[in-house]
Amino acid sequence: MSPEKSAFLRERHPLIFSATKQSHPHAPFSYWGLQCGDGWAGLLDDLCRQLQCETAENGAPQVVALQVKEKFGAIRFYAADLAARQRNLVQAAEAASKTTCETCGAPGALIDGLWVKTRCTAHAAD
Template sequence: MTEEYPQELRGLLERIAPGWPELLEIGVGWYPLLAKLDATLSVIAPNYVVQQVKSKFGALSFYADSSDDPSHFDQAFTDAVRAAEWESTETCEVCGAPARQYVIRMWVSTLCHPHAIEAREDAVDTDLPPSAA
């Protein structure tokens, strides 16, 4: 399954804890952000473990532990994760360009202006009833 992701994310995918799917539930625009976070965390906590990576309310949600010992806490690790999550709220999920958050069909997404327009148009098109023939 890791073959569908770029090489720079394969190390992160190998860190996913047993029992969790090897899945990144984010748009490709956040892949560089995630690769940078993985590089940072690998230095801070070489044995860190990932549980889940997803988009939640238009922001990156990165669930990980700095070690396999649940009682271990590392402030630098937590700060790096929070910084990446914050950066995601200003980065287009689709292309990685500067962005802002939009609510489209009751779903919060972080998109650049062109991708927001495209998403809104797609939402409107799907909301229209079929034309009477």
């Protein structure tokens, strides 16, 4: 993810993206940050907003992202100790990413080639 989009998400959701090498020394997020395309920034923003609402309004545990990456054409959001509703929100975001272009955020589809990726028609060759 671009530094600008990453900074935007970290600024909007500082509690979720708080993993550092000191606080979570084995968390890939603390070393590599957000490992996906800019097109999924909106999905991640929505997911984080919903996760934080679950914490604030329903007493769910505070989510700290341990790893956020693309795998097999979908977003993967890893965090420890999620409540059932929080797990459902993560699964819904992962499902939505399979129909959202990772490059630009437009409607897309899984493309199976050398690598599985989710792209719109404009970015299918990327």
